[in-house]
Amino acid sequence: MITLNRAYNFNAGPSALPLPVLQLAQEELVNFKNTGMSVMELSHRSKEFEDVLTHAKETLTELLNIPDTHEILFLQGGASLQFSMIPMNFLAPDQVGAYVLTGAWSEKALKEAKKLGKTAVVASTKEENYRSIPSLDDIKLPKEEIGYLHITSNNTIFGTQWADYPSIEGVDLIADMSSDILCRQIDVSKFSLIYAGAQKNLGPSGVTVVILKKELLKRIPEGLPTMLNYETHVKSNSLYNTPPTFGIYMLSLVLDWIKEQGGVKAIEAQNHKKAKLLYTSMERSNGFYTPHATEESRSIMNVTFTLPTDELTAVFLQQAKEKGFVGLAGHRSIGGCRASIYNAVPLEACEALAAFMDEFAQANA
Amino acid sequence: MITLNRAYNFNAGPSALPLPVLQLAQEELVNFKNTGMSVMELSHRSKEFEDVLTHAKETLTELLNIPDTHEILFLQGGASLQFSMIPMNFLAPDQVGAYVLTGAWSEKALKEAKKLGKTAVVASTKEENYRSIPSLDDIKLPKEEIGYLHITSNNTIFGTQWADYPSIEGVDLIADMSSDILCRQIDVSKFSLIYAGAQKNLGPSGVTVVILKKELLKRIPEGLPTMLNYETHVKSNSLYNTPPTFGIYMLSLVLDWIKEQGGVKAIEAQNHKKAKLLYTSMERSNGFYTPHATEESRSIMNVTFTLPTDELTAVFLQQAKEKGFVGLAGHRSIGGCRASIYNAVPLEACEALAAFMDEFAQANA
Ligand SMILES: Cc1ncc(COP(=O)(O)O)c(C=O)c1O
Numbered sequence: 070m071i072t073l074n075r076a077y078n079f080n081a082g083p084s085a086l087p088l089p090v091l092q093l094a095q096e097e098l099v100n101f102k103n104t105g106m107s108v109m110e111l112s113h114r115s116k117e118f119e120d121v122l123t124h125a126k127e128t129l130t131e132l133l134n135i136p137d138t139h140e141i142l143f144l145q146g147g148a149s150l151q152f153s154m155i156p157m158n159f160l161a162p163d164q165v166g167a168y169v170l171t172g173a174w175s176e177k178a179l180k181e182a183k184k185l186g187k188t189a190v191v192a193s194t195k196e197e198n199y200r201s202i203p204s205l206d207d208i209k210l211p212k213e214e215i216g217y218l219h220i221t222s223n224n225t226i227f228g229t230q231w232a233d234y235p236s237i238e239g240v241d242l243i244a245d246m247s248s249d250i251l252c253r254q255i256d257v258s259k260f261s262l263i264y265a266g267a268q269k270n271l272g273p274s275g276v277t278v279v280i281l282k283k284e285l286l287k288r289i290p291e292g293l294p295t296m297l298n299y300e301t302h303v304k305s306n307s308l309y310n311t312p313p314t315f316g317i318y319m320l321s322l323v324l325d326w327i328k329e330q331g332g333v334k335a336i337e338a339q340n341h342k343k344a345k346l347l348y349t350s351m352e353r354s355n356g357f358y359t360p361h362a363t364e365e366s367r368s369i370m371n372v373t374f375t376l377p378t379d380e381l382t383a384v385f386l387q388q389a390k391e392k393g394f395v396g397l398a399g400h401r402s403i404g405g406c407r408a409s410i411y412n413a414v415p416l417e418a419c420e421a422l423a424a425f426m427d428e429f430a431q432a433n434a
Numbered sequence: 435m436i437t438l439n440r441a442y443n444f445n446a447g448p449s450a451l452p453l454p455v456l457q458l459a460q461e462e463l464v465n466f467k468n469t470g471m472s473v474m475e476l477s478h479r480s481k482e483f484e485d486v487l488t489h490a491k492e493t494l495t496e497l498l499n500i501p502d503t504h505e506i507l508f509l510q511g512g513a514s515l516q517f518s519m520i521p522m523n524f525l526a527p528d529q530v531g532a533y534v535l536t537g538a539w540s541e542k543a544l545k546e547a548k549k550l551g552k553t554a555v556v557a558s559t560k561e562e563n564y565r566s567i568p569s570l571d572d573i574k575l576p577k578e579e580i581g582y583l584h585i586t587s588n589n590t591i592f593g594t595q596w597a598d599y600p601s602i603e604g605v606d607l608i609a610d611m612s613s614d615i616l617c618r619q620i621d622v623s624k625f626s627l628i629y630a631g632a633q634k635n636l637g638p639s640g641v642t643v644v645i646l647k648k649e650l651l652k653r654i655p656e657g658l659p660t661m662l663n664y665e666t667h668v669k670s671n672s673l674y675n676t677p678p679t680f681g682i683y684m685l686s687l688v689l690d691w692i693k694e695q696g697g698v699k700a701i702e703a704q705n706h707k708k709a710k711l712l713y714t715s716m717e718r719s720n721g722f723y724t725p726h727a728t729e730e731s732r733s734i735m736n737v738t739f740t741l742p743t744d745e746l747t748a749v750f751l752q753q754a755k756e757k758g759f760v761g762l763a764g765h766r767s768i769g770g771c772r773a774s775i776y777n778a779v780p781l782e783a784c785e786a787l788a789a790f791m792d793e794f795a796q797a798n799a
Pocket residue numbers: 081082146147148149150174221223224225226245246247248266267675676677
């Protein structure tokens with residue numbers, strides 16, 4: 070038992086936060102560091118808040134080993150606004166935005182780019198219902214000049230995740246890491262831009278982290294709305310206008326917590342252990358549970374699976390709910406089941422779920 | 435004494451929140467309504483969060499008497515993103531966006547509109563350093579078709595506030611009410627669009643409230659980025675993508691608190707009382723304190739004033755700080771002093787400040 074009254078939270082986002090982070094936030098909610106104010110009541114231009122922001126940037130830099138060539142931004146609007154900001158800033162009229170389609174979020178990113186410029190789908194697994202990630206050889210770039218290559222590193226809805234990232238000489242790689250940032254070690258220098266809504270692995274909703282290669286700034290066209298121009302936020306250290314101060318504070322606490330767990334390397338090992346519990350339970354079930362993703366493309370963040378019938382799925386979800394498991398229904402667009410096991414989901418919750426899956430399969434197979 | 439260790443918070447935004455709201459948020463931070471989760475850990479598509487959102491909309495509707503013709507949205511990006519969204523959505527190529535300039539924020543709104551279409555400054559008090567609001571007769575509309583008339587209802591930096599709003603037959607009135615929404619009773623039906631960053635009178639930063647006349651939606655052009663199209667958010671009840679759930683929750687608590695205070699009418703009376711304390715102290719000072727705003731244009735939200743010399747200003751701010759007053763320095767663009775006395779700033783804080791101002795004037799005049 071983790072603590073009294075704590076749900077087994079498998080929500081896809083917003084999702085589980087580390088209990089010690091919530092407890093610390095609770096403790097200092099009314100009086101932040103003896104300022105006589107809540108962190109929410111601090112001016113975003115105060116020394117106290119600036120310290121929070123700086124600490125968040127430093128900790129993220131340390132955890133992901135972010136090189137000096139890159140800048141960290143804390144923005145609003147969610148990953149969905151990034152879908153538009155990216156082509157606005159980095160897709161010139163004579164260029165093509167190259168998109169790999171691996172799920173619903175890649176499609177949405179493409180849809181927004183299409184409104185703003187020329188695009189090409191350079192690989193897609195849509196025909197096989199997004200069960201897998203294309204192999205790197207399957208990426209076929211068009212002859213035109215490429216603005217960037219966009220991928221979704223983890224497909225929250227379908228439960229797939231890139232194993233190796235594409236790396237193409239002279240092509241800027243942009244990744245939507247909303248549902249797997251900080252779940253494993255990555256080489257940030259390989260990416261020109263990484264973005265992630267905070268509400269899965271980083272903190273509460275309302276903050277979007279962008280890690281951007283400064284060289285890219287040269288490519289931004291004149292005349293963009295100020296708030297939609299990345300340079301605005303780089304120049305002002307994410308303080309051009311009022312940032313979501315409480316969200317950034319929570320994010321800084323989550324980053325501290327990851328560091329205390331041993332950093333990304335330790336978290337990655339723990340994530341593999343958690344995912345293995347669930348995939349092993351499926352394997353043990355002799356076909357009662359069918360993973361949606363192919364083995365090589367399985368996500369360690371979103372574990373998707375189906376049961377033999379829709380009726381059994383409904384019973385499974387109902388019983389799970391009664392036992393205190395939250396958020397196990399698959400996304401409304403594909404149905405079935407999904408366990409989102411982000412960094413803050415404890416091993417115990419996965420053990421409990423695996424045990425319940427075993428039991429349920431035995432009782433209903 | 436309000437409570438032990440509570441600062442006298444005169445921050446311009448983010449700013450003071452009601453203590454009972456902070457205490458309730460603290461109490462339920464780790465376990466929201468016995469869900470076993472923090473409100474931050476709830477899915478934005480859960481029944482529990484939907485209840486929070488619905489409650490916030492209903493309470494705001496009640497407090498401002500918002501008619502059925504209008505829709506409430508909770509967006510991200512701050513008031514600053516509204517500066518661009520408004521012309522994107524409501525300024526057609528053959529129309530002119532009419533702007534009244536009453537301060538730095540009106541200028542910024544205009545600057546963004548200029549990037550996107552034709553604009554006209556239809557009145558301005560810039561020449562007199564924004565000490566006043568233009569009289570309604572001074573608004574001269576151009577002959578071209580008007581997209582909308584934009585005003586800033588309260589000028590956070592200069593400390594001025596509109597007494598009566600312009601009302602021009604056939605012209606859509608749009609108001610940036612970031613720093614005075616809910617400070618007094620207004621007739622929402624007179625406005626086609628009202629917007630406000632939450633971080634002054636509504637809650638923490640990271641949520642922007644938009645109150646929009648549904649009829650306006652017809653005017654939105656094709657092809658806008660989905661996130662920047664108001665219709666997206668109307669159609670999806672502000673749940674197109676992940677909203678800032680914790681911010682909306684805090685806002686709902688602040689609205690409950692306003693209701694408990696007796697609603698906007700009671701709050702308005704209290705605000706006048708608070709403002710009067712400070713303006714009266716200035717009058718008593720025989721010219722030691724000079725209000726920046728002319729008498730008819732004085733804001734009841736941001737009280738701006740200067741002292742005889744920059745040296746005295748510095749001593750005043752230093753002594754104020756030592757006595758536990760926070761946020762009294764004027765905006766870096768105009769200097770001097772500013773006391774932001776939003777809804778959540780208690781009468782006691784204004785009494786204490788008025789007393790300190792009296793004392794300081796006596797000792798230094
Ligand atoms: C991979 C991915 N991208 C983008 C989004 C959209 O994020 P937001 O709601 O922050 O706009 C999500 C949300 O679940 C996601 O999982």
